[in-house]
Amino acid sequence: MSAHLLDLSTYCTNLDQPVFALHELPEEVVAVLFAYYSRSPLPLRDNLRRVLAEDLALMPGHTPTGDGAAEYAAAEERARAFHEKWVVGYGHGSVAEHAVVHLAVEEISIVASKALEDCRLASYTEKSTRYVPFDTESYVREPTIAAGPLASLYDETCRDLLSTYGRVLAASEAAARAEIERPAGWTQARYDSVCRSQACDVARYLLPAATRTNLGLTINARSLEHTLTKLYSDDLGEIRELAGALHREAAVIVPTLVKYAAPNAHLRGRRAAVEPWIDPQADAPPVPATNPARLVAGPAEPLSDVAAAILFEAGAGAWTTLRTLVAAWPAERQAELLTAYLRDRERFDAPGRALEQVTFSFELTLDYGAYRDVQRHRMCTQLGQVLDCRHGYETPPGVAAVGLVDDYHRALAASEAAWERLAEAHGPAAAQYVLPLAWRKRLLMTANLREWHHFISLRSGRQGHPSYRRVAQDCWHELHRAHPALAAGIRVDLADYDQARA
Ligand SMILES: Cc1cc2nc3c(=O)[nH]c(=O)nc-3n(C[C@H](O)[C@H](O)[C@H](O)COP(=O)(O)OP(=O)(O)OC[C@H]3O[C@@H](n4cnc5c(N)ncnc54)[C@H](O)[C@@H]3O)c2cc1C
Structure with a gap:
C-alpha cells in the first residue's frame, strides 16, 4: 500500500x-x-x-x-x-x-447542443460559428430521418447549405482582405484571423441546425442527473442517444449520484397534453426583422420598486413602509437615487442586487444564429419555440456585397421545401435540423433588471455579432421607451460598425 x-x-x-x-x-x-x-x-x-x-x-x-x-x-x-x-x-x-464532472462532448448537432445547454446550472464552452469554418460533411444525420425514405433529401439539403456556406465564406474572406488594410503592428496571424472571422459572421447564416459542434461541459452531479432525465425524455433520437453517452461516461466519475437518471413520463407527455389547446390560426403575423424585441411584461411602477429595494438593502426600514414612502416621491427623486446607486462602476462592476427586485419579459424573434448565442444566458427564464419557417429568415448585407445573394435565397428556399416534407413525415422537431441559422425563431425571455444590464451591455458590445447586437439594442430601445430612467443606467453600445472585428 x-x-x-x-x-x-x-x-x-x-x-x-x-x-x-x-x-x-x-x-x-x-x-x-x-x-x-x-x-x-x-x-x-x-x-x-x-x-x-x-x-x-x-x-x-x-x-x-x-x-x-x-x-x-x-x-x-x-x-x-x-x-x-x-x-x-x-x-x-x-x-x-x-461532485463535479467535466464532460467533453463532440460531434453533436447544434440542435442537440441547444437541448443540453438548456440546463442553466452548468458551464459550457462551445465551438464558435464566428471563428471556426465548417466543411460540407460537418453535419449530423438525425437518426429517425436517416432511417426513413427522406434520408437523401436530408443529406442533399445539408450538403447544399454547407457548400453554399463554403462559397460565401471564401468570397467574404477575399472581400475582407481587399477591404481591410493590415494595420502596422498586427501580425499576419492576427490579420488572417480578423478577415476569417469577418467572413464567418456572414456565412454562418447558412449553417444548418444539423451542423456538428463540440463543447466542454462542467456540471455538478445533481444538475447532471436532472439534465439526463430531461434529455432521455426528449422526442429526438439524437438527444436520447446523447443522454445515454453522457450517462455512461459520467457514471465512471459519479456512479451513485447519476444512477436514477431515466426517461420521465411527465416530461414525455407534457407537449401532447397541451396540444389540444393550440390553435394555429390564432398566431400573430410575423414581426418585422428590424424590431426583433418587444417588451411584453413588467411591473407597473418598476422605478419606484427599484428605489424602494435600494433603500431596503441599505436598511432604511420595512418593505411595505418603504414602498409606500418611495411611491409618493416624484419620479426625478426616484431616478436620482438609482443614479447614486449605480455611480462609480468600473467596466466590469455589476450593478447591485436591488435591481433584481423587478423583472421584465421580452418576446424576441431572432435568427437561430443569434438565438444560439442568446440562449447561453442562464440568469433568466427562456421559453423557446421550435425552429420553423413561420417568421421568415435574415439576409446579411454581406452576401449581396459578394454577389451571392441569389445563391443564398435559392439555398434558403430549398431548405424550406425540404423542411415542409420532413415536417410532414417526421414532425417539426426532427425537420428543424435542415433549417439554417438564418431562419428566425420566437423566444420569450424573462429576466430581472440586473441581468438585463448584463445582457444588453455584453451583447450590444462592438465585438458581438451584428444580429444579436441588434437584439440587445432593440431590448434597450423598448425599455427606454417605457422606462427611460431605468434604461439610462444601462451601458449600451448603439453604434453600427462596418468592420466590428478590425
Ligand atoms: C464576443 C463574445 C464571444 C463569445 N464567444 C464564445 C465562444 O467562442 N464559445 C462559447 O462557448 N461562448 C462564447 N460566448 C458566450 C459567453 O461565453 C457566455 O456563455 C455568454 O455570453 C453568457 O454570458 P454569461 O456567462 O456572462 O452570463 P449569464 O449566464 O447571463 O450569467 C450572468 C452572470 O452570472 C454569473 N454566472 C452565471 N452562471 C455562472 C456560473 N455557473 N458560474 C459563475 N458565474 C456565473 C456571471 O457573473 C455571469 O456574467 C461569447 C460571448 C461574447 C459576448
Whole structure:
C-alpha cells in the first residue's frame, strides 16, 4: 500500500489552517466529506482519515494488498449505501452538488447542443460559428430521418447549405482582405484571423441546425442527473442517444449520484397534453426583422420598486413602509437615487442586487444564429419555440456585397421545401435540423433588471455579432421607451460598425 495515499497532505492543501482546498479525491468522496459537515461534530480532516482507513480502495492509484477487486467493490458499496442514505433517503439532494464532472462532448448537432445547454446550472464552452469554418460533411444525420425514405433529401439539403456556406465564406474572406488594410503592428496571424472571422459572421447564416459542434461541459452531479432525465425524455433520437453517452461516461466519475437518471413520463407527455389547446390560426403575423424585441411584461411602477429595494438593502426600514414612502416621491427623486446607486462602476462592476427586485419579459424573434448565442444566458427564464419557417429568415448585407445573394435565397428556399416534407413525415422537431441559422425563431425571455444590464451591455458590445447586437439594442430601445430612467443606467453600445472585428 502506498504510504502517500494515507497521508492527508496528499488531499489537503494544508493540515493546520481552518481553510484548505481538497484535491486528488474522487468526486463522490468529496461529496461524502461535505455531507459529514451537516451531521458530524468532527472536522473534515478527521472524517477524511476515517474514510481513508475504511475506503482506501476508492482512491486513485491505490494498489490492493489482497483481493483488489473485492476490496474496491466493498468500498464502493459503502459509498453507494452512504449516498443512498444521504442523497436519496434523506431527500438531501444538495450533497450531490459537491461532485463535479467535466464532460467533453463532440460531434453533436447544434440542435442537440441547444437541448443540453438548456440546463442553466452548468458551464459550457462551445465551438464558435464566428471563428471556426465548417466543411460540407460537418453535419449530423438525425437518426429517425436517416432511417426513413427522406434520408437523401436530408443529406442533399445539408450538403447544399454547407457548400453554399463554403462559397460565401471564401468570397467574404477575399472581400475582407481587399477591404481591410493590415494595420502596422498586427501580425499576419492576427490579420488572417480578423478577415476569417469577418467572413464567418456572414456565412454562418447558412449553417444548418444539423451542423456538428463540440463543447466542454462542467456540471455538478445533481444538475447532471436532472439534465439526463430531461434529455432521455426528449422526442429526438439524437438527444436520447446523447443522454445515454453522457450517462455512461459520467457514471465512471459519479456512479451513485447519476444512477436514477431515466426517461420521465411527465416530461414525455407534457407537449401532447397541451396540444389540444393550440390553435394555429390564432398566431400573430410575423414581426418585422428590424424590431426583433418587444417588451411584453413588467411591473407597473418598476422605478419606484427599484428605489424602494435600494433603500431596503441599505436598511432604511420595512418593505411595505418603504414602498409606500418611495411611491409618493416624484419620479426625478426616484431616478436620482438609482443614479447614486449605480455611480462609480468600473467596466466590469455589476450593478447591485436591488435591481433584481423587478423583472421584465421580452418576446424576441431572432435568427437561430443569434438565438444560439442568446440562449447561453442562464440568469433568466427562456421559453423557446421550435425552429420553423413561420417568421421568415435574415439576409446579411454581406452576401449581396459578394454577389451571392441569389445563391443564398435559392439555398434558403430549398431548405424550406425540404423542411415542409420532413415536417410532414417526421414532425417539426426532427425537420428543424435542415433549417439554417438564418431562419428566425420566437423566444420569450424573462429576466430581472440586473441581468438585463448584463445582457444588453455584453451583447450590444462592438465585438458581438451584428444580429444579436441588434437584439440587445432593440431590448434597450423598448425599455427606454417605457422606462427611460431605468434604461439610462444601462451601458449600451448603439453604434453600427462596418468592420466590428478590425
Ligand atoms: C464576443 C463574445 C464571444 C463569445 N464567444 C464564445 C465562444 O467562442 N464559445 C462559447 O462557448 N461562448 C462564447 N460566448 C458566450 C459567453 O461565453 C457566455 O456563455 C455568454 O455570453 C453568457 O454570458 P454569461 O456567462 O456572462 O452570463 P449569464 O449566464 O447571463 O450569467 C450572468 C452572470 O452570472 C454569473 N454566472 C452565471 N452562471 C455562472 C456560473 N455557473 N458560474 C459563475 N458565474 C456565473 C456571471 O457573473 C455571469 O456574467 C461569447 C460571448 C461574447 C459576448
